[in-house]
Amino acid sequence: MSCTLFIADLHLCTEEPAITAGFLAFLRREAFHADALYILGDLFEAWIGDDDPQPLHAEIALALNALKQRGIPSYFIHGNRDFLLGKRFAAACGMTLLPQETVLELYGKRILIMHGDTLCTDDAGYQQFRRRVHQRWLQTLFLALPLSLRQRIAARMRSGSKQANSSKDVAIMDVNSAAVSESMSRHQVQYLIHGHTHRPAVHQLEVNGQPAERMVLGAWHTEGSMIRVSPDETALIAFPF
Template identity: 45%
Template structure:
């Protein structure tokens, strides 16, 4: 089985979501099935990530330990950056036993082809966000930010998070969704592969007709304290699975 999840937004403020995630990992990394399973985390696994030197945080340690245990059992884990955790680096990847992927990423299986992305790069109607995104992905900006003391980075992240929540309340819904034209171009550029992404917190399955070709777009659900969702591929079909506390 191949599993796709995104937008867990794990933090010390979401202990329920962390428990759900650990239980999900334990199930798909069970010794009987782990080596036949793959997991793709499509961004925003963490609510915020200000650098790999913050791995000593107890919450981060708990999540990293669960990922490393699942990886050691044989589960192949792959992760894309989201808009909240784009500073996850190779030190984190080594500690968690996972592989960082570019965005977008084309996943080919014997039966089908998928293109995976967090999704935020296609929200092009939100020009202010795209300017911020372009700035924070620059190597010089990241180097300067990571050179700041950890406490200062945490304070900056908290301020930015608060500003983002305020800004979202004043934005039209279309600004926070994928631009239709850009999405069709993206599907065309990636060979009309089935598109799986997160970011918008609007789980749905969309049908696109691009150059006369039917293409599916699956939007992953965000997680909360009392529910999660995984999309699975068994070699024949995609299926949504609700994850609830035991």
């Protein structure tokens, strides 16, 4: 059956080998038979530069490149954890980098895809932080630092992020409904697929007076999560590693 797959929020790291094994199995079982694979951010728990020599990175690049060898394209939208993933690693994966908001025409459906963090506009502190770290000059400066120093900075930032999130109202870390409507209206779509919030669900809504659908991918904590789009349906699917 012809289909396209979407995943997000795997947060791959050496400390969670079961998730890595689950992803590699997913590539063999599901992605190898798809028309294309879209990864909507936070593939990795952290990314401090394409020059980081972690064996995990090479393992994932090899597995994703196998898709390309089978003629199956893969695409990547940056997340809030791996926004520094660059062209060098993407090339090693045989993966195409996409803008943070991308519209696809799939099987007669017009679909907006994104990571999803830009929709969480009620979290003013995070949005301010995001604008700061996405400044090109700051990213260039960070990537020029020695790898060991980047590792220490990243560890401190992750710790600070966990502390900040623990004190936030859970509601402000979800998407803002007006931001959702604005994005879908601006791109003239009736379908939106994103991750980031770790709240897998299919939401029915109305955009420009027409029925619309927002599909949210789940994080890969104890099971996998994917959205399968085919000529017949769009489905949010959870599956064991």
